[in-house]
Amino acid sequence: MKIxxxxxxxxxxxxxxxxxxxxxxxSPGIFKPSATEDSIRKTALxxxxxxxxxxxxxxxxxxxxxxxxxxxxxxxxxxxxxxSYSTYSSLVEASTAKVGxxxxxxxxxxVTILHMEPTIAMVKVNSAQFNDYLQEIKINGxxxxxxxxxxSPQNIGWLKDFNPEKxxxxxxxxxxxxxxxxxxxxxxxxxxAVSPDFSRATIIPIGRDGRSAVQRSxxxxxxxxxxxxxxxxxxxxxxNTIEILDVMDGxxxxxxxxxxxxxxxxxxxDPQGWSVFNSFSTPRTDLxxxxxxxxxxxxxxPSFSLPVYQGGNFSLSDHQGHNILLMFPRGRVGNGWCxxxxxxxxxxxxxxxxxxxxxxxxxxxxxVLPYGKDDIEKWFTAFPTSMKTLDGIRNPxxxxxxxxxxxxxxxxxxxxxxxxxxxxxxxxxxxxxxxEKRAVSKKLKLFTEFWDGVQSEQxxxxxxxxxxxxILQWKYIxxxxxxxxxxxxxxxxxxxxxx
Numbered sequence: 070m071k072i073x074x075x076x077x078x079x080x081x082x083x084x085x086x087x088x089x090x091x092x093x094x095x096s097p098g099i100f101k102p103s104a105t106e107d108s109i110r111k112t113a114l115x116x117x118x119x120x121x122x123x124x125x126x127x128x129x130x131x132x133x134x135x136x137x138x139x140x141x142x143x144x145x146x147x148x149x150x151x152x153s154y155s156t157y158s159s160l161v162e163a164s165t166a167k168v169g170x171x172x173x174x175x176x177x178x179x180v181t182i183l184h185m186e187p188t189i190a191m192v193k194v195n196s197a198q199f200n201d202y203l204q205e206i207k208i209n210g211x212x213x214x215x216x217x218x219x220x221s222p223q224n225i226g227w228l229k230d231f232n233p234e235k236x237x238x239x240x241x242x243x244x245x246x247x248x249x250x251x252x253x254x255x256x257x258x259x260x261x262a263v264s265p266d267f268s269r270a271t272i273i274p275i276g277r278d279g280r281s282a283v284q285r286s287x288x289x290x291x292x293x294x295x296x297x298x299x300x301x302x303x304x305x306x307x308x309n310t311i312e313i314l315d316v317m318d319g320x321x322x323x324x325x326x327x328x329x330x331x332x333x334x335x336x337x338x339d340p341q342g343w344s345v346f347n348s349f350s351t352p353r354t355d356l357x358x359x360x361x362x363x364x365x366x367x368x369x370x371p372s373f374s375l376p377v378y379q380g381g382n383f384s385l386s387d388h389q390g391h392n393i394l395l396m397f398p399r400g401r402v403g404n405g406w407c408x409x410x411x412x413x414x415x416x417x418x419x420x421x422x423x424x425x426x427x428x429x430x431x432x433x434x435x436x437v438l439p440y441g442k443d444d445i446e447k448w449f450t451a452f453p454t455s456m457k458t459l460d461g462i463r464n465p466x467x468x469x470x471x472x473x474x475x476x477x478x479x480x481x482x483x484x485x486x487x488x489x490x491x492x493x494x495x496x497x498x499x500x501x502x503x504x505e506k507r508a509v510s511k512k513l514k515l516f517t518e519f520w521d522g523v524q525s526e527q528x529x530x531x532x533x534x535x536x537x538x539x540i541l542q543w544k545y546i547x548x549x550x551x552x553x554x555x556x557x558x559x560x561x562x563x564x565x566x567x568x
Contacts, residue, residue: 106182109190112205112212113180117194121176125165131214132157133206135283137268137347138217141319141337143227150339152266152346155217171197183314184324184333189351191314191322191333198222202315202322202335204349208272209280215270216347218335220318228338233316236343240321240336243343244311247334248325252302252309256295264337264344267291271350302328308511328361329353363514364533370541373509375437375502378445383435383502385539392432392567394559395533397515399550400438406448407550408455410530415452415489416556418496426560430567431537434499439516439528441505452495459485484555515546532559534566542566 112131119127132138138160139152155163163169177197184191188207194200204216225231243262250259267288275282294300314322321343325332335347364370374384385393396417398410417426417434426432438445463481470478504510507528515528530547532554543562547553 105187106185108207108212109182109185109192109205110180112214113192113194113203114178116203116214117178117180117196117201118176120160120164120169121171121178121196122173123164123167123170125161128164129157129161132160133208133213133215133283135270135285136160136215136217137270137285138219139266139346140219140221140224141339143224145227148227148340150337152264152337169198181315183322186331187354189331189333189349191324193315193317193322200318200320202320204270204333204335204347206270206272206283206349208283215283216268216335216349218320218337218347220320225318227340228319231319231338236316236321236338237313240313240316240323240343241311243336243345244313244323244325244334245309247345248309248311248327251291251295251300252327254295254298254301256292259292259295262345263288263291264346267345267348269348269350308508326353329356363512364541364544366541366544368541369539370533370535371512372539373512375504375509378438378442378501378503379497383500385535388433389539390537392430392537392563393533393535394432394434394563395535396434396436397510397513397528397531397533398436398438399530399547400440400448400528402550406451406455407530408459409485409550409553411448411452411455412459412485412487413553413556414499415456415496416487418498419487419489420556420560421498430563432563432567435502436499437502437504437509439504439507439510442503445501445503449495449497453491456489456491460488484551534563536567 115127115131119125119129119131134157136157138155141150142153143150175197177195179195181193181195182190183193190203190205190212192203192205194203199219199221201217201219203214205212206215207213246258247262250256250262265288269286269291271284271286272281273284274280308326308328310326312324312326314324316322319338321334321336321338323334323336325334329352330350331353332348332350334345336343336345338344359371370385372385374382374386377383396413398413399407400410401407414436420426421434427434438448440448459481463478463485465474465478502509507516510516510528513531513533515531530550530553532543532545533541534543536542543566545554
């Protein structure tokens with residue numbers, strides 16, 4: 070008894086220290102675990118030791134009555150995997166009857182807190198006979214285990230070549246499919262990601278005394294919601310991040326974050342691939358209204374900081390005291406680039422050279438593209454071809470045009486009259502900001518559905534004029550490739566607005 074207790078204590082200190090180091094919490098001396106960590110660990114030990122010691126009271130103290138626990142049982146005869154369940158009552162009664170009794174020196178228990186929030190914890194329990202993933206929640210003042218996915222060494226023979234690191238890419242693909250299926254209202258995509266035994270738990274308030282209860286929804290509810298478009302989000306609101314917390318024995322724990330929610334998944338692998346089984350979902354508590362609102366004319370422009378393609382970094386707050394013109398070109402359109410956006414860049418370069426706009430209006434001009442550095446290089450590389458295409462629109466081959474083609478040619482000559490000499494290379498004097506993760510574009514709601522219902526993965530073209538005090542004075546948000554205002558019009562707005 071003393072040997073196993075000592076090993077647990079030593080492991081406890083080492084594991085907590087490791088967690089503290091990951092979170093930047095360790096200071097010189099002995100690291101003291103928080104009361105929350107102690108409570109999470111105690112619940113996990115009540116669960117594991119309650120079973121091995123034959124203590125039904127400890128088991129009942131650890132698990133929620135709405136527990137959903139299963140393991141992916143491999144059936145050798147068919148070569149398939151089926152989920153086998155344990156319930157609250159079966160675990161308590163089995164513990165009381167000492168069905169799983171095992172001497173403490175033979176248990177080899179270890180508990181790892183994979184992720185912790187104020188009221189949520191993802192925990193891994195390894196022991197001699199079982200390896201468990203636990204989802205713990207704090208409900209009505211107590212930590213309880215709400216979801217469990219587990220496996221045993223006797224059941225994983227078919228996974229003899231299982232490599233956790235190599236599995237992560239496929240896990241992320243399936244988790245992303247799960248998210249996007251819901252956000253797009255695509256039941257087909259969703260069905261490819263989830264197990265028919267899928268179960269999601271959420272906490273709902275009950276009564277006026279502050280107490281809460283667990284509510285569950287299953288596969289059918291998930292699919293019908295998708296078919297009905299319930300929970301559908303446009304691209305501007307998605308802001309998805311996927312973090313794989315741990316992978317072992319054909320199982321995975323994954324943390325998902327969207328613009329409004331946190332969700333934790335338990336996933337398992339069968340011969341067909343990975344599936345989402347258990348989920349716990351909760352609203353994010355770190356948000357405020359400003360995080361969800363776009364930029365509003367007459368109010369402060371939301372701050373941001375982005376790397377610059379030409380080198381360095383651009384932080385909006387560092388440029389207060391200057392007027393700022395933020396240009397968001399459309400970027401890719403279909404299989405090519407928005408040539409009118411590229412024209413606009415060259416037009417601004419030309420105007421700055423001839424009229425010294427920055428000096429005249431104390432104005433800084435920056436373009437923001439939702440791509441990495443390599444894609445922005447491709448954007449610049451395509452300028453000569455795009456300008457040649459534009460010239461072909463203005464001047465149809467053979468000089469002959471009729472009907473709509475002639476009208477479009479006349480329109481292009483009026484709205485995009487300039488030609489640019491690019492023989493010495495494409496000028497890159499105006500900074501281009503790298504918004505590769507689309508953080509700024511999404512914050513400004515520039516990734517969304519078209520108003521005519523067509524889905525778009527590309528940002529909408531937009532222009533923002535910010536004054537010296539950081540106030541957004543004027544903005545334009547376009548919907549089509551061709552509808553942006555001319556630079557003459559924009560300069561008139563600047564002349565009237567800036568001081």
